[in-house]
Amino acid sequence: MSPNGSDRSPRRPMRRKLLQALTAGLVLATATGCTYKDFPRLGMPTPVTEEAPRILSLWQGSWAAALATGVLVWGLILWATIFHRRSRTKVEVPPQTRYNMPIEALYTVVPLIIVSVLFYFTARDESKLLDLSKKPDVTVNVVGFQWSWGFNYIENVDGSTGNAKTDKNLAAIPDRFKEAFPANAGGVYDVGTPGTRNPQTNNPGPTLWLPKGKTVRFVLTSRDVIHSFWVVPFLMKQDVIPGHTNSFQVTPNREGTFLGKCAELCGVDHSRMLFNVKVVSPSATSSISRTSRRRGRPVTFPPASRRRATRRTGRRTTCEHPQRTPGCRRS
Structure with a gap:
């Protein structure tokens, strides 16, 4: 009781x-x-x-x-x-220490x-x-902007012209990263908009193509605000900061399509800053470089006088200078 x-x-x-x-x-x-x-x-x-x-x-x-x-x-x-x-039977205060x-x-x-x-x-x-001592097989300049991504593939591709080491459009990249660029690499690029979708998977955003088994160096630059480059199954992300270049290297060892996103709140359309990563065989990557990627001027960090200024128009993003800003279009 x-x-x-x-x-x-x-x-x-x-x-x-x-x-x-x-x-x-x-x-x-x-x-x-x-x-x-x-x-x-x-x-x-x-x-x-x-x-x-x-x-x-x-x-x-x-x-x-x-x-x-x-x-x-x-x-x-x-x-x-x-x-x-x-204790239930004692009422005195226990010893205090x-x-x-x-x-x-x-x-x-x-x-x-x-x-x-x-x-x-x-x-x-x-x-x-974050060790960059190993020379990469592939170098990709990842450009973050409101509100999508651009990918500059720094490599020798038939039909591309110029030299990435001296290209003024890549002036935002420090010389210590340009030293690893291939000689006379004009490169190719791909750039997305918030409404871009992969025709193969229907996933939103542009597609970043990477070769399996090759060391890939990402050189991260921003054209406007702080973003964060995150490929989810890479288990790693890094900030994309205007005026400061970050970089890291990975070696993909599994083919497939993986999702990437911006992991830093960067504005009203932050949730639409999505992209895809397609890891394929090296031979398939070379074929894509020759046929699928657009050739031309790389996506770069523009001068301050031409900084990208955007406004919302319904579900579309328009720019004040669409003819000078890759990824923008007239409304």
């Missing part, structure tokens, strides 16, 4: 709530639509580049550290709640160790992912 005279044990409601919480957790874990193969990735998509497993490993390690820390904290809370609760130097030192040292370990692995992997 309980102290208040009731035969009902006060522990029963607690057990019932615990059972309900465990049941709810089991339902959430099994009703997400994921297969058992998806759980080890902890929400990440299947990697499609040689560099992506390193990012996935860092993601999994961070979750493991967070889970271990959580279990320790939850365990200490439950231990204190169960074994140091107030104001200072405990070993415990306080532990509270300071342990978080510092956790942060230091996470920082080490993050810095190690970041230095590997």
